[in-house]
Amino acid sequence: MDTFHFSRITDPVHGTFGISELESDILSTPVFQRLHNVKQLGLAHLVYPGAGYSRFAHSVGACHVAGRMVRAIAHNCAHQLDEHQIQLYRLAALLHDIGHYPFSHAMEHVLQDHYKAAQFLSDDSFGPQTSAISEDPPAFDHETLGRKIIEVDEQIGQVLQRHSFTREEIKAVFSRETPGVLSNLVSSDLDCDRLDYLMRTAHGAGIPYGGVDAEYLTTQLCIDSEGHLCLTKKALRAADHFLVSRYYDYTQVAYHKTVVGLEQVLRDVISGLVSRGLDCSSAAMRRRISDGSISAFDDQAIVSEMRNCLNDLGDQDRILSRKLKSVLRREAPKLIASSERIAPRSEEHAYLNNVDQLKKSVAQWAQHFSIDPRLWHLWKAKLNLTKIGSTVSTGSTIDDEFEEERQQVVRILTTDPEDPASKSKPLIEHDFALMKQLSDVRLYSMRLYVHLPEDCANPAQLRQEITSKIKSDLQFFPFSD
CATH class of the missing domain: 1.10.3210.10 (Hypothetical protein af1432)
Structure with a gap:
């Protein structure tokens, strides 16, 4: 067989x-x-x-x-x-x-x-x-x-x-x-x-x-x-x-946008569970492996922790209760503003400055609209198409910050595969490869979400007011349409 x-x-x-x-x-x-x-x-x-x-x-x-x-x-x-x-x-x-x-x-x-x-x-x-x-x-x-x-x-x-x-x-x-x-x-x-x-x-x-x-x-x-x-x-x-x-x-x-919004809330919820006694330290995980209890440490176990926490909270922590309901009931926070742009890897510093600018402004908007700052979520992400760009040498064997990434690039043969002296070079070094051009850029994303008040009479209007205020305060910010 x-x-x-x-x-x-x-x-x-x-x-x-x-x-x-x-x-x-x-x-x-x-x-x-x-x-x-x-x-x-x-x-x-x-x-x-x-x-x-x-x-x-x-x-x-x-x-x-x-x-x-x-x-x-x-x-x-x-x-x-x-x-x-x-x-x-x-x-x-x-x-x-x-x-x-x-x-x-x-x-x-x-x-x-x-x-x-x-x-x-x-x-x-x-x-x-x-x-x-x-x-x-x-x-x-x-x-x-x-x-x-x-x-x-x-x-x-x-x-x-x-x-x-x-x-x-x-x-x-x-x-x-x-x-x-x-x-x-x-x-x-x-x-x-x-x-x-x-x-x-x-x-x-x-x-x-x-x-x-x-x-x-x-x-x-x-x-x-x-x-x-x-x-x-x-x-x-x-x-x-x-x-x-x-x-x-x-x-x-x-x-x-909805997946990201819910995942942002989920992180806060898990943080709340850990702060309230859910032990997931390295020592605790070692114990789970040793006694076999890790086999029951899955998504449903955390969902059960969420439900128990929601039942126990009552009016003790309305912010955490709101976030628990958001995840358990699929009530995602509203996307208020976003920036999505493809730009050179070299623009990372400008991107991080924009993230910092947005982060610092959240407290002001939270106070202006009387929405607790803990109900605002700032998400950021950088997405590369390849592990390294074509501007980084892939031929060097120097042990530096890019060495592991160099070892993991896609390579293309330049000779016959049966040649005893066969050679290859990274995809991003081939002139007719699309990735040679795209490897030097990345997607820079920022999104701002907020949980609107549960007793809001007109959520759509409030959402528009918040968006207008943000765009007015950050006139030169690269918001997406």
């Missing part, structure tokens, strides 16, 4: 495909089953009802795509992998999201900010300092939490041991500690994660922007004589299209 056809999975995106016995055993562990109840796209399903797919489905899809990529490499060039190595990269793809928190990045960012601030403010007279007795950071990011799960979880360890794999070799690929030539399969500008994500989001949300030619892209992979993962010259247009598709997917789904 083919190792990777021990069991079969029917998937709405990739059709029916096989998985190995090891992969099947990993899927059955409680800590991996948890991902059934962690949505890939946060609150996007409140706007796109079909976009509520799970990180479980995405992880299985990424594993399948990684397998296709490895098979293509073996077919297109002389770089052969044994079965153990193939399984290693498939497994890294399968486990790449295992450390995600409930509601994913929204919760992760809140925890990073909350526990770093708590550590900064603490001293010997204010409670225990976990960082003093542990090498762990105050709070884990999802990648570090994933490594801890692989290191500590008992069932994961038993499965790996039973199939002659070690935690260390999985973690090394998973975390890029020992990158090797194929680490970009799992984490790069064009990897199994992004390919499955775009296809699955397009399918679930019912929009075409992520409809990339994954079948063709995965068949055109190879490795050049210097060990770089790359695509054949024929796939240059498909690679361009993939990166543009990723841009439009983000702007249409993750950056949808």
